[in-house]
Amino acid sequence: MLESKDVVVVPESTQSLPLFPFFCAPSLSLLLLLLSYAETNRVHTSTLTKPSLIHPTAAVHPDAVIGQGVSIGPFCSVGSSAKLGNGCRLYPGSHVSGSTELGDNCTLMTGAVVGDDYPGRTVIGSNNSIGYHAVIGVKPQDLKYKQEDECFLEVGDNNDIREHTSIHRSSKSTDRTVIGNGNLIMGSCHIAHDCKIGNNNIFANNTLLAGHVEVEDNVHTAGATVVHQFCHIGSYSFLGGGSVVTQDVPTYVMVAGERAELRGLNLVGLTRCGFSSAEIRNLRTAYRNLFMRVDANAGSLEERIAEVELHEELGHVPAVRAMLQSIRNSFAENRRGICKIRHWNAS
Structure with a gap:
């Protein structure tokens, strides 16, 4: 999936054209112009089925691995150890750095930052959307972390990570920060180092998870929820808006309040998830x-x-x-x- 390094650099004369509509449906004559320009500038274009298109103001390291059909917009940067899967789209001003891998069909909106140059690795699965100015896969905010230590983040598939969200790598080489599949992580959420997030969860705006929190599957938090470090949040539970969760939330229940209390079963969530x-x-x-x-x-x-x-x-x-x-x-x-x-x- 990531072997192709075929790219087409957009000529300076086309910079005034809208970037992504232009990439999606170029005319035959314009495509030939781009291919001729790439050949003149010694850009490798042996696979012509679905070339990648890179704006001339983007800084893409020649050692980066770029899949087919990738669109990289103005003022983006892609580091030397980065790998972009097929069909990825980087909107203007987004950045991929360090040892970072994006799966197929990932989208980075304007200002998104994925990965950093510290030891370790960030791996993002396929079909993920990373919102405006989100920061994903940077070093942890943990005073115990030493900058020479490796740190890791693994994200699954089909996640929608919205604007201004931050997700940090692990605090030590023996652990991982892990995000599963199909999660909706709304604006300005924070997922700290070494958290383990399951599948199909919904975190409303400003949900804050401290280090080492574990969230199972089909959990729903309302806005401005805070979860203390090392807490476990059981599957199908609901955390009410503004809750401060300092202890575990059992499976199927609903909690709310400052120093959250049990408030009953999550009946709405259970019904929506198909419980009889x-x-x-x-x-x-x-x-x-x-x-x-x-x-x-x-x-x-x-x-x-x-x-x-x-x-x-x-x-x-x-x-x-x-x-x-x-x-x-x-x-x-x-x-x-x-x-x-x-x-x-x-x-």
Whole structure:
């Protein structure tokens, strides 16, 4: 995919033409003009099926690997160790540096920065969009990090990373910052070093994840959510706007508030994700037994978990068991426990 180094440099006489519309549908005569210009300037163009087109003001290192059909706009830069997959588009003023690889059909909007020249590597999958002035794959904001250490970022496929978002590499060579597939990361979000993000999550504007946070799949945060370092966010959970999450969020639940509290199940999210009415009914019963008991014999949380596990009906429901296991895991060694439980009374 990345072996082709065929490029066409746009002649100075065409600089006044709109860049990307011009790239998309050049006339035959204009294409011949470009190919003639490239041959005169000794640009390799042996594969003519889908040449890459580079604006003359762009700084593309001759050692960079450029796939077919790549469009590189004015005032962009591509470093010597960079690899751009087929069909990538770099809008004006975007930059790819360091040991960085972009998969096929990635788009960098104006001002986007991907990678840096520090030791390590940034790998971006296919079909990702990186928004205006986003900064992806730079060194971590961790005082323990030493500049001679390698640091890494791996991003999957089909992610929409919006404007002014920052995603940092790992803080040490033995770890990775990882982003999965199909995530929507809205404007001005921050994902710090060593975070692990799953698939199909939605982070609303100004969601801030500190270092080593783990987010599973199908999680939705509302705006201005803050997550403390080393927290775990379970699948299908919802974090309310302005929440400050300092402990783990179990699978399927909803939290909100300054020092976020459990506020019930994420019923809207579960319904939208295709959970059946029977599954949701069983989860609601289990949640009430775990967190809404008001009788004097309710026992400790551990005792209530065990009681639900042994329930003749609830104990055999996979979704219920997943929620119970998520809660248990949060009390393992080096974990932070779950968010505060709202206290209920009988009145």
